[in-house]
Amino acid sequence: MPPLLQVTGISKRFGGLHAVRDLSLEMARGEVLGLIGPNGAGKTTAFNLLSGFLTPDQGAVRFDGHSLAGLKPHAICGLGLVRTFQIVRPFPHLSVLDNVRVGALARRPLMAEAREMARAVIDRVGLGAKTDQAAAGLTLPERKRLELARALATEPTLLLLDEVMAGLNPTETAGIVGLIQRINESGVSILLIEHNMRAVMTLSHRIAVLNFGEKIVEGPPAAVANHPRVIEAYLGEEYVHPPAR
């Protein structure tokens, strides 16, 4: 079976900055791939390239048998690849239900059907009590769940989650981890940008590490966590080869 997602040598430059350099990735169906790396490593740029918000200068992305070259984000969503935003972007004046319904309408053009679908998704992410509340009044953890619910309502095959746990306390994080696991078990593949190491180690089947726009290591969580290049990227060279006293 061909991979669900096949990224071949994509690059993106912003002036003198090489935000993503010759990045290649593959994801199998049903997989959870963690994408980690220090701040500024190019993770969010990579997401923007995959989801159509940016166009790669070089390289190609294939998803589920389709080339994504030249496709707009809405068309890529239509193929089943959906992203969330690191800085959540709820529709502030709309209720939680109406927010999620916008996502549900992608595959269910009838308002009543989309509303039912949205209700089901809202319950699934644990926002049931907030269904009729305006999104502007939600707390940050609730907004993160809303962001997730909206994306989920489009019925994706691959979900790109950009730091859905940032700013959450350990209890809230554990809740989201469980939720993401259940989403994955329902058959949705997940590409995850995350700074919370414990969460990303728990969730990911494989992890890819970016640094200065390049993939430096890729492999199973345990191997990646102890890899010298990863420690170097995060903590600096002296932690890999402790200087002699």
Added chain:
Amino acid sequence: MKWLGAAALGVLLLLPAVLNSYAVTVFIFIFFYAFLGQAWNIVGGYAGQLSAGHAAFVGIGAYTSAVLSVQAGLTPWVGMLVGGLLSAVLGTVVGYLGFRFGLRGFYFVLLTVAFAEVCRFVALNTDAVGGALGYYITFTGNPWQFQFQDNRVYYYVALGLMLIATGIVAAIERRRFGAYLIAIREDESACEALGVNTFRYKMLAMIVSSFLTGVGGTFYAFYLFSLQPGAVFGIPLSVEIIIRPIVGGAGTVMGPILGSFILSPLAEASRIYFGQGGWAGAHLIAYGLLLIAVVLFLPQGAYPALRRLWARAAR
């Protein structure tokens, strides 16, 4: 709420029986500007794309049906559709330029204003449509030529236009189209990520809006019988179109109607009052003050505020 609407409609249908001709005229302006506001509401209120050049569509619709009627004898009942279609074509062009190249906020406002100004200059310098002298329709009182001896016929036509536009807006609001437009107004990038073809829906909104506005042009032409480029394409008319839905509640079905019931009589009253004292145009100062008050105290417009009051009273 339903019976309230039905009762209001019943009153409006019976009103001409008791009103004098001048009061009928005031209501005609209320309905007509509510209609134009409703047409603008689709793209400006729901989709949040602030077109400040909607007068251009009135002008195109007005000149089209007037010229077709005077030169070719085509009935304005058909001419209004031709004018609407021509406006929609120009709306498509403006929408394409604005949306394809991602002009948002002020830049879209400037584009639409510039477009209307270009139309005004073209009309001013085209002798075939009277140029700066304007274009005049001779009154014959022939209903087939959209001309009526009795002011009350215009009343019902204007009321009909307002109701049709309101019905269209209500239908849009209940469908995916409307839900998408509102979401586009809230956050375009989030919409794209959720599978909304924002370009297509903004274009559709612009096309429906410019078509309806163009249809309104015919009413303008055959109610006033004279078209002046500065009046039908000018910025003041664009402001008149925009200000009612904003005061009443942009992006709501009832907003433009409520806004027009507030502002049209006010404009009429101040025109008479200030006009007599040699203060013509002072109603624009009143508009300015009212707009400031609305922005400060009712940023979503009068209708949403009224609904909140209603809900509180019902509790």
